[in-house]
Every structure is written in C-alpha cells, then in structure tokens.
Amino acid sequence: xxxxxxxxxxxxxxxxxxxxxxxxxxxEKGFAPATMDEIAESAELSKGTLYLYYKSKEDLxxxxxxxxxxxxxxxxxxxxxxxxxxxxxxxxxxxxYFAYFQEQRNYFRMYYFLENPxxxxxxxxxMMEQCELLDTRIWDLVVGIIRRAxxxxxxxxxxxxxxxxxxxxxxxxxxxRLIDRxxxxxxxxxxxxxxxxxxxxxxxxxxxxxxxxxxxxxxxxVTPARP
Amino acid sequence: xxxxxxxxxxxxxxxxxxxxxxxxxxxEKGFAPATMDEIAESAELSKGTLYLYYKSKEDLxxxxxxxxxxxxxxxxxxxxxxxxxxxxxxxxxxxxYFAYFQEQRNYFRMYYFLENPxxxxxxxxxMMEQCELLDTRIWDLVVGIIRRAxxxxxxxxxxxxxxxxxxxxxxxxxxxRLIDRxxxxxxxxxxxxxxxxxxxxxxxxxxxxxxxxxxxxxxxxVTPARP
DNA sequence: TCGATCAATGACTATAAGTCATTTATTAGG
DNA sequence: CCTAATAAATGACTTATAGTCATTGATCGA
Numbered sequence: 001x002x003x004x005x006x007x008x009x010x011x012x013x014x015x016x017x018x019x020x021x022x023x024x025x026x027x028e029k030g031f032a033p034a035t036m037d038e039i040a041e042s043a044e045l046s047k048g049t050l051y052l053y054y055k056s057k058e059d060l061x062x063x064x065x066x067x068x069x070x071x072x073x074x075x076x077x078x079x080x081x082x083x084x085x086x087x088x089x090x091x092x093x094x095x096x097y098f099a100y101f102q103e104q105r106n107y108f109r110m111y112y113f114l115e116n117p118x119x120x121x122x123x124x125x126x127m128m129e130q131c132e133l134l135d136t137r138i139w140d141l142v143v144g145i146i147r148r149a150x151x152x153x154x155x156x157x158x159x160x161x162x163x164x165x166x167x168x169x170x171x172x173x174x175x176x177r178l179i180d181r182x183x184x185x186x187x188x189x190x191x192x193x194x195x196x197x198x199x200x201x202x203x204x205x206x207x208x209x210x211x212x213x214x215x216x217x218x219x220x221x222v223t224p225a226r227p
Numbered sequence: 228x229x230x231x232x233x234x235x236x237x238x239x240x241x242x243x244x245x246x247x248x249x250x251x252x253x254x255e256k257g258f259a260p261a262t263m264d265e266i267a268e269s270a271e272l273s274k275g276t277l278y279l280y281y282k283s284k285e286d287l288x289x290x291x292x293x294x295x296x297x298x299x300x301x302x303x304x305x306x307x308x309x310x311x312x313x314x315x316x317x318x319x320x321x322x323x324y325f326a327y328f329q330e331q332r333n334y335f336r337m338y339y340f341l342e343n344p345x346x347x348x349x350x351x352x353x354m355m356e357q358c359e360l361l362d363t364r365i366w367d368l369v370v371g372i373i374r375r376a377x378x379x380x381x382x383x384x385x386x387x388x389x390x391x392x393x394x395x396x397x398x399x400x401x402x403x404r405l406i407d408r409x410x411x412x413x414x415x416x417x418x419x420x421x422x423x424x425x426x427x428x429x430x431x432x433x434x435x436x437x438x439x440x441x442x443x444x445x446x447x448x449v450t451p452a453r454p
Numbered sequence: 455t456c457g458a459t460c461a462a463t464g465a466c467t468a469t470a471a472g473t474c475a476t477t478t479a480t481t482a483g484g
Numbered sequence: 485c486c487t488a489a490t491a492a493a494t495g496a497c498t499t500a501t502a503g504t505c506a507t508t509g510a511t512c513g514a
Contacts, residue, residue: 003513007460014461030345033345035500045463046462046463047463048504048505049461049462052461056503057502112342113342113343116340116343163419166421167424169401169405170398170401170405171397171398173401173405174397174398174399175393175401177342177397178393186393192390201398204432205428205432207435262470263470272493273494273495274472274494274495275494276494279492284471284472
C-alpha cells in the first residue's frame with residue numbers, strides 16, 4: 001500500500017511549490033514588503049494553506065534560505081574536489097564564495113538580513129536546527145582544508161584553523177556586503193575595483209599565515225596545474 | 228521680538244525629546260517590533276505629534292542613528308588629535324572604531340540594520356543628506372590619515388588611500404558583526420579571541436602596505452610615546 | 455456507498471503605521 | 485483685557501497585513 005508514501009511525496013512537493021512562490025516574492029521585495037497573501041497567490045493557494053505547511057512568515061523565509069546554503073555547500077564541495085594542494089583549495093574556496101555572491105546574490109542578501117534579530121526569534125526550532133546543520137557542514141569543509149594546509153607544512157603550525165577561517169570569512173563578508181550595499185558609490189564615483197581588493201586582502205592574510213618555505217613557492221602553489 | 232527664536236528653540240527641543248524616546252524604544256526592541264504608539268507614550272506625546280516632527284518611523288530611526296554617527300565622528304577626531312605619526316594615528320582610528328563598537332553597541336547595530344533596503348526607501352531626502360554629510364566627514368578623516376602616511380613615506384606610494392581605508396574598514400566590520408551576532412558561539416564554544424583576531428588582521432593588512440623602512444621600525448612607530 | 459480522515463479555504467481578529475478633522479494653546483492687535 | 489488668527493497637539497479613523505479557525509471539499513478504507 002503506497003498511499004501513505006504518495007501522500008508523503010505530495011506533501012513534500014507542495015512544500016517545495018510554496019518555497020518556489022516564496023522565493024519569487026522574497027527575491028523581488030525582501031522580507032518586510034513581501035506579504036503572505038502575495039506568496040499565496042503566487043503559489044495558487046490560499047493563505048491558510050501556507051500556514052499549514054510553515055509556522056510563520058519567518059519560517060518560510062528560512063526555508064528559502066536553506067536552499068541557498070545548500071547551493072553554497074555544493075559549490076564549496078566542488079571547489080575542493082580536485083587533487084590540488086590545500087593552499088590552492090583555500091583560494092578555490094575563496095573564489096567559490098565570491099562566485100556564490102555574484103551568481104546567487106539574492107540568497108546572499110537574504111542570508112545577511114538574518115542578522116536582524118526580529119527574524120531569529122520567530123523561527124521554529126526545526127528550521128534553526130537545519131540551519132545550524134548546514135552551517136556546521138560548510139565550516140567543517142573550510143576548517144578541514146586549513147587544517148590540512150597546516151599539517152602539510154604550508155601554513156605555519158601556530159595557525160589555528162578555525163581562527164584563520166573566521167578571519168578570512170569575515171574579511172570577505174565585510175567587503176562583499178559593501179559591494180552589495182553600494183558598489184556604485186565606490187566603483188563609479190571613486191574608481192575602486194572592489195573585486196580586486198577582496199582578492200588582494202585575502203591573499204595578504206593567507207600569505208601572512210604561510211610558512212617561509214611555502215611563501216617562497218607561492219606562485220607554484222596557487223597557479224592551477226597546466227596538464 | 229524673540230518669540231520666533233524661542234519657538235524655534237522649543238521646536239528643536241521637542242525634536243530632541245522625541246529622539247530620546249525613540250532611542251529608548253529602538254535600543255530596547257529594534258526597528259520592527261518598536262511601535263510608534265510606544266514611542267509616543269514614552270515621549271508623553273500623542274502619535275500624531277510624532278508625525279508633525281518626523282515624516283515616518285524610518286525617518287525617526289535615522290534621526291536616532293545620526294546621533295550615533297556624531298559620537299563616532301567625535302571619537303575619531305579625538306583619536307587623531309595628537310602629534311603622533313600617521314601610522315600610529317591609523318591604529319588609533321582602529322582602536323576608536325572598536326571602542327565605538329563596544330561602548331555604543333546599540334548605535335552600531337542600528338547602523339547595520341540600515342542595509343535593509345526597506346528602511347532606505349522610506350527616508351526623507353533631508354535625512355539622507357545629513358547621513359551622507361556625516362559619512363563623508365568620517366571618511367575624509369580616515370582617508371586623510373592614510374594619505375599622510377603615504378606622503379610621509381610610511382606606507383608604500385602605490386597604496387591608494389581610499390582603497391586602503393575601505394579594506395581596513397570592511398575587514399573590521401566583517402569581524403565586528405560576527406562578534407555582535409554570535410560572539411558566544413565562537414568565544415565560548417571554540418575558545419577564539421575575536422578581539423585579538425581583529426587587531427591581528429588589521430595589523431597584517433597595514434604591515435602589508437608599509438614601506439620596508441617603516442616596517443623595520445614598526446614597534447617604534449606604533450608604540451605610544453613614553454614621556 | 456458512506457462515514458472518517460485529511461487538505462484547503464477565506465472570512466475574521468488583532469495589531470500597527472499613518473492621516474486628518476477637531477480641540478487646545480499661544481500670539482498680536484485693538 | 486478681550487478677541488480673532490495662527491500654531492500645536494490630539495486621538496479616532498483608515499488601511500494594510502500577519503496569523504487563526506470554523507466551515508467546506510476531497511480522498512480513503514471498509
């Protein structure tokens with residue numbers, strides 16, 4: 001008797017359809033100006049039904065976000081699925097994060113709106129758990145690469161992998177948010193190349209953590225192998 | 228006949244009283260959960276009166292924020308009102324920004340909630356202009372110090388002062404927001420010292436921009452003079 | 455075929471931003 | 485001191501939207 005299974009599937013599909021609709025509206029308008037009625041209409045459902053599948057507007061917002069984090073995780077995994085050295089992997093991760101920022105800007109924005117505590121406090125615990133799970137998976141990836149770079153003698157052994165990860169991450173975030181918020185003011189008016197600055201700052205930070213030996217062969221390490 | 232002048236003064240005072248009330252409520256609850264009725268009650272005025280003095284909730288929010296920026300500007304000015312060298316001034320500015328972050332956390336938070344475009348779009352043009360004016364004044368301060376460091380041969384002459392400023396600023400912001408958002412997760416659970424990391428990252432970035440000569444006497448440059 | 459269970463609906467409630475006709479206070483002139 | 489004119493303040497009202505729940509409709513198992 002596959003009825004239970006089919007119902008389960010249909011329920012899942014409906015949840016997805018709702019996320020699709022919510023995504024369209026949130027991408028277009030952001031959190032506050034988006035209305036549940038709009039999302040319901042876009043999903044061709046009544047508002048009541050939305051609340052059958054998601055506890056609150058905030059929960060729905062997080063559900064959309066989780067897709068973004070899933071995409072980021074996949075991009076990160078692909079970035080280090082090569083047999084290159086850990087330093088190269090680290091730069092690959094940096095490039096992957098920047099690519100995510102460029103190609104998935106809507107998700108990036110949504111994620112950082114999260115800092116608003118308003119959202120946080122209205123989210124169901126299941127959603128929070130899923131968020132933390134994905135967060136952990138992504139951090140494990142990043143920290144793992146840095147640890148291997150330390151173990152392989154490429155980064156100094158007084159480098160704490162988590163600390164290094166946080167430093168690079170927050171440096172990238174700071175600039176990306178600046179770019180996202182008012183890129184034009186900096187690039188157009190003052191002629192800055194923010195993307196190049198981001199690469200430069202991260203490179204400086206990584207170099208400052210490298211062993212003398214690794215620094216000497218920096219170019220070999222970070223240049224992609226030519227077959 | 229000073230009646231007109233007195234009225235002007237009283238109007239200004241009332242505007243201040245309203246900001247005081249709004250500040251109390253916004254500090255306590257953040258933007259969305261704060262209500263205009265609450266603010267009105269806290270100011271011992273009716274809601275209608277609030278709208279006589281400020282165009283919208285968003286405008287009132289910005290008015291509070293401007294106080295914060297004013298405080299930051301004063302702190303920055305004081306940080307460089309010494310006869311020390313420009314590198315030392317640059318570190319002073321970094322310390323001043325961190326002090327602002329620690330001592331005026333509420334303003335810091337409010338400022339970064341600004342990134343929410345919802346707010347932006349509802350603000351009157353007068354408020355926007357005031358914001359930009361203060362922003363410009365602060366940036367002029369920072370960029371001016373870096374320019375003097377370049378001119379004085381302490382930073383390499385291929386360093387663009389604005390670019391350097393943006394790099395240091397966004398690096399600091401990235402970490403401060405991380406600290407603000409979930410300091411405990413990093414310090415408590417993983418034993419990181421985020422404050423030390425912030426200083427370290429900024430130091431690395433500055434050192435990477437210094438001339439060889441200045442780097443050689445780094446300690447002398449950044450150590451406060453002992454009389 | 456029919457009662458039971460599950461899914462969906464939309465009218466309804468509560469809350470909060472913003473408005474405006476009315477009321478209250480202040481000023482200037484006679 | 486009185487009064488008309490002007491300015492300031494009020495709060496009931498309008499509108500918008502998140503979230504609820506009694507009712508309706510669909511699907512299932514026997």
